[in-house]
Each structure stands twice: as C-alpha cells, then as structure tokens.
Amino acid sequence: MAKRVGMEVGIAAAEAVGMCNIDMAAVYPITPQSHIAEHLSEIVADGRIDAEFVTVESEHTSISCVSGASATGARVYTATSSQGLLYMHEILPIVSAMRLPVVMGNANRAISGPINIWNDHSDIMPQRDAGWIVLFADNGQEVVDLTIQSFKIAEHKEVMLPICLNMDGFQLTHTVELIEFPDQKKVDKFLPPRKPLATLHPDNPVSMGTLGMPEIYAEARKSQDVALINSKQYILQIWDEWEKMFGRRYKPVETYRADDAEILMLTMGSMGETAELAVDQLREKGMSVGLVKLRLWRPFPFEELKAAVKNAKLLIVTDRAVSFGGSGGPVYIEVKAGLYHEKERPLIYNYIIGLGGRDVPVPCFVEMFEAAAQSAEKGIVKDYEYYGVRG
Amino acid sequence: MNIIENFELYAPRLIDKEEYFCSGHRACQGCGEALAIRLMCKALGPDTVVANGTGCMEVISSFYPTTAWNLPWIHLAFENAAAVGSGVEAGLKALRRKGKIPDRDVKAVAIAGDGGTMDIGMQSLSGAMERGHDLLYVCFDNEAYMNTGIQRSSGTPFGAATTTSPAGRASFGQKTWKKNVPEIMVAHNVPYVATASPSYPLDFMNKVKKARKVKGPSYIHCLSVCPTGWRSASNLTIKMGRLAVETGVFPLYEVEDGKYRITVEVDELRPVEDYLKHQGRFRHLTPDVIEMIQERVYQEYNKLLDKVNGLHAWSDLKFEGELFE
Amino acid sequence: MKKKKWPETWRTINPGCMVFDAGNARTYHTGSWKAERPEWDDSKCIKCGICYIFCPEGCITQDENGFFRADLNYCKGCGICAHECWPGAITMVEEG
Numbered sequence: 001m002a003k004r005v006g007m008e009v010g011i012a013a014a015e016a017v018g019m020c021n022i023d024m025a026a027v028y029p030i031t032p033q034s035h036i037a038e039h040l041s042e043i044v045a046d047g048r049i050d051a052e053f054v055t056v057e058s059e060h061t062s063i064s065c066v067s068g069a070s071a072t073g074a075r076v077y078t079a080t081s082s083q084g085l086l087y088m089h090e091i092l093p094i095v096s097a098m099r100l101p102v103v104m105g106n107a108n109r110a111i112s113g114p115i116n117i118w119n120d121h122s123d124i125m126p127q128r129d130a131g132w133i134v135l136f137a138d139n140g141q142e143v144v145d146l147t148i149q150s151f152k153i154a155e156h157k158e159v160m161l162p163i164c165l166n167m168d169g170f171q172l173t174h175t176v177e178l179i180e181f182p183d184q185k186k187v188d189k190f191l192p193p194r195k196p197l198a199t200l201h202p203d204n205p206v207s208m209g210t211l212g213m214p215e216i217y218a219e220a221r222k223s224q225d226v227a228l229i230n231s232k233q234y235i236l237q238i239w240d241e242w243e244k245m246f247g248r249r250y251k252p253v254e255t256y257r258a259d260d261a262e263i264l265m266l267t268m269g270s271m272g273e274t275a276e277l278a279v280d281q282l283r284e285k286g287m288s289v290g291l292v293k294l295r296l297w298r299p300f301p302f303e304e305l306k307a308a309v310k311n312a313k314l315l316i317v318t319d320r321a322v323s324f325g326g327s328g329g330p331v332y333i334e335v336k337a338g339l340y341h342e343k344e345r346p347l348i349y350n351y352i353i354g355l356g357g358r359d360v361p362v363p364c365f366v367e368m369f370e371a372a373a374q375s376a377e378k379g380i381v382k383d384y385e386y387y388g389v390r391g
Numbered sequence: 392m393n394i395i396e397n398f399e400l401y402a403p404r405l406i407d408k409e410e411y412f413c414s415g416h417r418a419c420q421g422c423g424e425a426l427a428i429r430l431m432c433k434a435l436g437p438d439t440v441v442a443n444g445t446g447c448m449e450v451i452s453s454f455y456p457t458t459a460w461n462l463p464w465i466h467l468a469f470e471n472a473a474a475v476g477s478g479v480e481a482g483l484k485a486l487r488r489k490g491k492i493p494d495r496d497v498k499a500v501a502i503a504g505d506g507g508t509m510d511i512g513m514q515s516l517s518g519a520m521e522r523g524h525d526l527l528y529v530c531f532d533n534e535a536y537m538n539t540g541i542q543r544s545s546g547t548p549f550g551a552a553t554t555t556s557p558a559g560r561a562s563f564g565q566k567t568w569k570k571n572v573p574e575i576m577v578a579h580n581v582p583y584v585a586t587a588s589p590s591y592p593l594d595f596m597n598k599v600k601k602a603r604k605v606k607g608p609s610y611i612h613c614l615s616v617c618p619t620g621w622r623s624a625s626n627l628t629i630k631m632g633r634l635a636v637e638t639g640v641f642p643l644y645e646v647e648d649g650k651y652r653i654t655v656e657v658d659e660l661r662p663v664e665d666y667l668k669h670q671g672r673f674r675h676l677t678p679d680v681i682e683m684i685q686e687r688v689y690q691e692y693n694k695l696l697d698k699v700n701g702l703h704a705w706s707d708l709k710f711e712g713e714l715f716e
Numbered sequence: 717m718k719k720k721k722w723p724e725t726w727r728t729i730n731p732g733c734m735v736f737d738a739g740n741a742r743t744y745h746t747g748s749w750k751a752e753r754p755e756w757d758d759s760k761c762i763k764c765g766i767c768y769i770f771c772p773e774g775c776i777t778q779d780e781n782g783f784f785r786a787d788l789n790y791c792k793g794c795g796i797c798a799h800e801c802w803p804g805a806i807t808m809v810e811e812g
Binding site: 023024026050051052054055056057058060061064065066067068069070071072073074076090091094095098193199200201202203204205206207208209210211212213216220 | 437438439440442443449454455456460461463464465466467468470471474477478479480481484485489491492493497514515518521522
Binding site: 406410412413414415416417418419420421422423425426429430452453454455456457458459460461462589592618624625626627628629630 | 720722724730733735737738739740741742743744745746749750769770771772773774775787789790792793794795796798799800808
C-alpha cells in the first residue's frame with residue numbers, strides 16, 4: 001500500500017531511487033545534493049537494495065563511471081549540483097550522443113562566483129544543449145514520482161536518452177514535506193528491468209563511442225535531435241500510465257487558474273508553489289491572473305506552451321539564471337522564440353529573480369504581477385530586468 | 392639482439408591466433424602502440440571489455456561505421472578511461488551478482504596514452520586505483536601527444552624535441568624529466584604494477600596475463616615506439632624498444648605486492664647514445680646534454696636496483712611485536 | 717547483419733553511432749599505403765614466427781606448410797618483419 005510520510009525531500013529522492021532496482025550508482029558529494037548521496041549510500045550499506053555504490057573522486061568521474069556501467073546494461077543513477085554539474089559538462093553531451101539512459105538528480109544551486117551554495121538555476125542552464133531530457137520538480141511528491149518515471153522514460157527503447165531531474169537546492173532538497181510513497185509492487189510493475197539495445201559484453205562485442213567523420217557527423221547529430229524531440233510522445237505515454245496506476249497527473253506545462261487569465265506568469269521549479277499563493281491573493285482582489293509552470297525544459301514543449309498562453313494579454317516569464325550579454329534570461333529567450341510565429345501572442349516581460357538563494361516570498365510575486373500589469377497597460381515594451389536588485 | 396627472448400618465440404602456436412584488434416586499423420606504418428594493443432588483446436583473451444581514452448588508438452580503430460575491435464569496446468573522452476573502466480567493472484559486477492549476465496569472469500581493462508594517463512587522466516586513474524576496482528589499466532606511453540601533432544607531455548623524455556618543446560638556439564627541447572607513473576601506482580598500494588614493451592612480446596604478454604588474474608587494480612606502463620613522433624624509421628620500431636631496455640632508459644620490471652623484480656635482465660647497460668642516435672627528436676642534442684641524460688639513467692637505474700634488492704613483498708612484512716630496525 | 721548503404725542517413729545511422737559488427741574494420745584495406753612489400757625466401761625461413769608476432773597490422777599468417785605470408789590488402793610496408801627476421805628470410809621489395 002502507498003504510504004504518506006513526512007520526509008526531507010533529498011532523503012525522499014534517494015528513497016525513490018531505492019525503489020527502482022538500480023544496479024549501480026556513483027555519486028560525489030556537493031551541497032545541497034549531499035543528503036541524496038548520503039542516504040543512497042545508506043540504503044546500499046543497509047542491504048536494502050543490491051547495487052554497487054561507487055564513491056568517486058569527482059563529478060567528472062561520477063558521470064563517466066555511471067556511463068561505463070550503463071553501457072554494460074546496468075540501471076544507473078547519479079546526482080550533483082552547481083559546480084559539480086559544470087564539472088560534468090564535458091561528458092554530458094557524450095552520454096546523450098551515446099544514447100545511454102543515465103538518470104541524474106540535480107539539486108539546483110547557483111554557480112560561482114562569488115561562490116554561493118544556495119538555490120537558483122544557473123547550474124542547469126549552461127547544460128541546455130547537452131541533449132539530455134531535462135525535467136523540473138515543484139515539490140517533494142514530484143521529486144519522488146519523477147525520479148521513478150525518469151528510469152522508465154530514459155530506458156524506453158525509442159528514447160534511450162539520459163535524464164536530468166532538477167529539484168531546487170535547499171528550497172526542496174532540505175525541506176520536510178508530506179510525501180506519498182507508491183507501493184513497491186506497483187513500482188516494480190510500472191518499471192520492469194532494463195532491456196538495453198546493446199551492452200558491453202563479450203558474448204556480443206559492440207563498439208560504443210566511435211569516431212564520426214565529417215561525412216556522418218551531421219547525420220548523427222540530427223538523429224539525436226530527432227530522438228530528443230520524439231521523446232516527448234513517450235514521456236506523455238508514460239505519464240498517462242503513471243496516472244492510471246498512481247492517480248497523479250503530470251504534464252509538460254502545468255497551469256494554475258490560467259484558462260481565463262489575462263495575465264500569466266511562467267515559473268520553473270519550486271517557486272511555482274509560492275507564485276500560486278500570489279495568484280490566489282490577486283484573484284481575490286479581482287485581478288485576472290494565472291500561472292504557467294514549465295515541467296519539461298528539454299525537449300521544450302512548444303505546442304503545450306502555445307496552448308497555455310494563447311488567450312493571455314501579458315506573459316511574465318521568470319528566470320532564475322542570467323544569460324550574460326543576451327536578450328534576457330534563458331527561459332524567456334526560449335519562450336519568446338517559441339511564440340514568435342504566432343499571430344496572436346501576448347506581450348512578454350522577463351524578471352530575473354531569486355538568484356543565489358535570494359528569497360522571493362508571496363508579496364514579491366504580487367508586486368511583480370502588479371508592476372507588470374501597470375507597465376503593460378501603458379503599452380510599454382521592455383526586455384528583461386532584475387527584480388528586487390538594489391540600485 | 393636478445394636471442395633468448397627470440398627463442399621463446401619459436402612457436403607462434405603458443406600464442407592465441409585470434410586477432411582481437413584486427414587489420415584495417417589506420418595506425419601509422421610501424422606503430423608500436425598498435426602492435427602493443429594487438430599483443431595485449433591476445434594475452435587478455437575474449438572475456439574482456441576495453442575502455443579507451445581518446446587518443447591515437449581510439450581514433451585509428453573506430454572510424455564509424457567500422458571498428459577494429461573484436462572485443463566489447465567503449466570510448467567517452469580523453470581523461471576518463473579509468474573512470475569509464477571502473478564503471479564498466481562496477482556494472483558487470485552488479486549484473487553478474489544479480490544474475491542478469493552469465494556467471495563468468497569478464498575483465499575490465501582501461502587503456503590510454505601518456506597524455507590521457509600521466510597528465511589529464513591522472514586524477515581519474517588515481518581514483519580508480521585507490522577505490523580498488525578489479526580493473527587493469529594499461530598506459531601506452533609514446534612519450535608525447537602524438538595524435539594532436541607531437542606536443543610534449545609529462546611522459547616526454549628530457550631533451551626530446553616536440554612541437555611544444557622545440558629545440559632552438561635557446562633551448563635543447565624538453566627540460567623536465569619523465570614523470571614516473573609506475574612509482575605513483577606502487578604508492579597507491581596497487582598489487583601488481585609493471586613496465587612493458589612490445590619489443591619483448593612474451594614478457595609483455597605474461598605481465599598482462601598476470602595482471603588479468605589480479606582480483607583488484609593493476610597497472611602496466613607500456614613504452615610504445617612512435618616512428619612518426621620520434622622521427623625514427625618505421626622498421627626500427629622493435630629495435631628502438633629493445634634499445635630503450637638495453638640502455639636502461641626504460642627498464643622492464645614488475646612490482647608484485649611491493650616486491651620489485653627486473654624481468655628482462657641487462658648484464659651491462661649500453662650507452663644511451665645508442666638509443667638516442669636513431670631518433671630525430673634527439674638529433675640536436677649536444678654531448679653535455681647527452682651526458683646529463685646518461686647520468687640520470689644510471690641514477691634511476693640504481694634507484695630501481697636498490698628497490699629490487701632492498702624491498703620485501705608486503706605479505707612478508709608481518710608485524711611481530713617489533714618494527715624493523 | 718544486413719549491410720547498409722553508405723553514407724548512412726540520419727534515419728539509418730545506428731543509435732549512438734554504435735558499431736554492432738565487431739572487427740569490421742577489415743573491410744578497410746590499408747594495403748594501398750605501402751611503398752614496399754615484404755617477400756619471403758622460404759629456403760631461409762626457420763618458421764620461428766617472429767614476423768607474425770611483431771606485425772602491427774596482424775596481417776601475417778602461417779600457411780599449411782608452416783611458412784609465413786603477409787596479407788597485402790593490409791600490409792602498410794613498415795618493414796618491421798624484414799628488419800626483425802634474424803635468419804634474413806624477408807626482404808622489402810619496392811611496389812611496382
């Protein structure tokens with residue numbers, strides 16, 4: 001039977017991994033991911049699961065090590081954060097190009113400098129083009145559900161791509177939440193053992209990670225791009241299956257009181273839950289506001305996004321990372337480009353918020369909605385601005 | 392010429408006829424590294440998975456859609472052969488224990504060049520050896536970044552001219568002495584460490600077989616003559632490897648549980664000049680620099696003999712109430 | 717495995733550029749690289765196999781009579797076999 005327990009989300013993430021019959025994990029500790037590393041090693045040490053836990057000497061090795069194991073046919077997991085993810089950066093595109101279904105948790109944290117261990121999304125954004133499926137969780141329940149789903153998605157024979165599941169550092173990883181853990185038997189049914197296309201074994205020798213000359217490289221890249229784009233349909237299928245078995249529905253773009261809203265805000269990650277409270281407050285005051293939450297960052301859900309914002313007059317995109325010298329935050333740039341060909345599209349504003357663990361409480365979201373609404377009313381067209389930064 | 396070694400060769404039928412690293416690979420003419428890999432694979436046999444760091448051997452063997460490998464083979468990046476290899480080992484171990492693959496011994500072997508091992512791969516190598524994976528790591532040391540055009544590495548010998556340590560009016564080439572990685576591996580308490588050369592094929596293959604049997608980490612440092620980078624004639628590849636041993640520049644030894652043993656004895660070291668003179672990379676050297684190299688070779692060789700004569704196997708070092716005097 | 721048309725398209729390329737056909741580099745003939753080829757004088761050959769051992773291409777094999785020959789489809793003409801053959805049974809001959 002499913003059970004509801006109060007648990008720190010980082011611990012819950014490790015528990016979820018523990019339910020997935022993994023064969024191997026390699027994790028290098030980094031704040032705020034460390035509780036995942038610690039608890040997963042505890043699960044292995046207690047003999048609750050039969051897996052190799054490799055205590056590597058760096059993130060570069062953790063991602064290389066799980067890739068090697070994944071190539072043997074093992075189900076593998078790793079987790080990281082911030083500088084650790086940046087240290088993996090060199091290897092990330094190789095993992096996706098080699099079509100290895102690695103599942104990785106990322107406890108989102110700011111990147112140096114100045115050095116800062118608190119939450120924002122500046123670690124995952126530089127990995128945008130690594131060819132991974134990138135998911136964002138809003139709360140502890142989603143971390144657990146998405147972790148289990150990730151293995152099934154990554155290993156699907158039409159997908160065969162690595163997945164990075166993002167959970168906000170501290171805001172999520174170190175928060176105790178009430179989480180419903182699915183029944184192990186049902187999880188086993190949902191997630192059968194991995195069936196790889198090929199494995200590193202002498203019974204059938206395969207060469208992986210070969211050299212692509214100019215005459216084939218572009219074809220290799222396109223086939224990988226198409227695989228990532230096509231993965232969305234299988235993600236949707238698997239989410240349907242999840243809903244049927246466990247009752248909770250997942251969508252690439254989630255909405256909150258958005259159907260009739262004139263003003264929409266777009267968030268990614270745990271701040272969505274705070275923004276929902278702001279929406280409630282403003283709705284009570286009679287303001288026509290709603291929320292759009294992006295769950296799937298790659299492949300980007302263009303169709304779902306278009307549908308979600310088609311009736312809005314104003315779309316406020318929040319970003320938790322900076323694209324230095326660019327035209328706005330990375331999410332904003334993507335959203336704006338995605339809506340460019342639409343005949344009817346909302347005015348789009350961009351606020352860069354919550355950098356390096358800066359708190360963004362409900363009143364700040366209220367303020368952003370109101371300020372943006374006033375500017376929009378005057379017809380002001382503007383690009384990104386840093387919200388709440390002292391001038 | 393080492394006649395004894397050649398006599399042992401009298402029966403090629405003693406050696407596995409199967410080619411696990413096959414013809415059609417695109418290594419240069421007379422490549423000592425390709426030969427070393429071919430021999431290594433024969434010694435390892437079919438139950439082997441190879442993790443290859445980026446470098447000459449990866450490039451010349453894996454032009455998609457072809458592969459020269461008759462063994463399961465994986466390549467990810469330059470500096471992570473040991474990391475990938477340790478993952479392969481961990482994966483196979485777990486899958487075997489859980490009954491998901493056939494229950495038999497399959498050895499994980501990581502290979503890379505001197506750059507991928509001694510420079511950029513040092514950290515992942517150290518990590519893998521420290522963690523004690525059942526992993527054989529073989530460094531194919533051709534003494535520079537040959538794949539990118541002969542730039543110096545920490546494996547490049549003193550005095551050698553490379554494209555980033557060129558000889559010129561103000562320089563005699565490489566100004567640093569070769570990093571001693573086998574010694575670093577011994578310091579990791581790796582149970583089997585050896586140096587090897589394909590010029591001594593049986594010695595090399597025996598070492599690979601020995602390392603394969605170790606249930607834990609092992610390390611072999613193989614000097615791989617590179618005619619392209621050393622600017623030596625392609626038909627002299629075997630001879631160059633032999634001269635490296637006969638001059639004491641690259642002694643062949645093994646370290647089992649801390650006990651050193653020279654595996655190819657040299658009665659009297661030949662002058663280093665015999666080795667240097669065949670190679671374009673040393674052509675510019677003046678007698679005083681050659682003298683420095685000669686002194687250093689004697690010094691290093693004596694250090695090695697000191698260890699051979701003085702050090703015990705760890706298993707012999709039982710603590711019986713008193714430390715050694 | 718069925719041979720695919722080369723160059724492959726993005727639809728036909730193997731996932732992850734994996735190569736499933738082990739050792740298929742044999743389809744690539746490096747023999748055209750050579751300027752010289754080895755020739756054996758079987759009267760001098762003592763069948764020791766040193767040429768076979770030291771060939772970086774692994775292209776020298778022993779025939780039913782115990783003599784050795786290089787597969788010229790792969791031989792790059794490095795000359796190691798001739799240099800290492802101590803009875804002097806191999807000579808390098810310029811390609812015609």
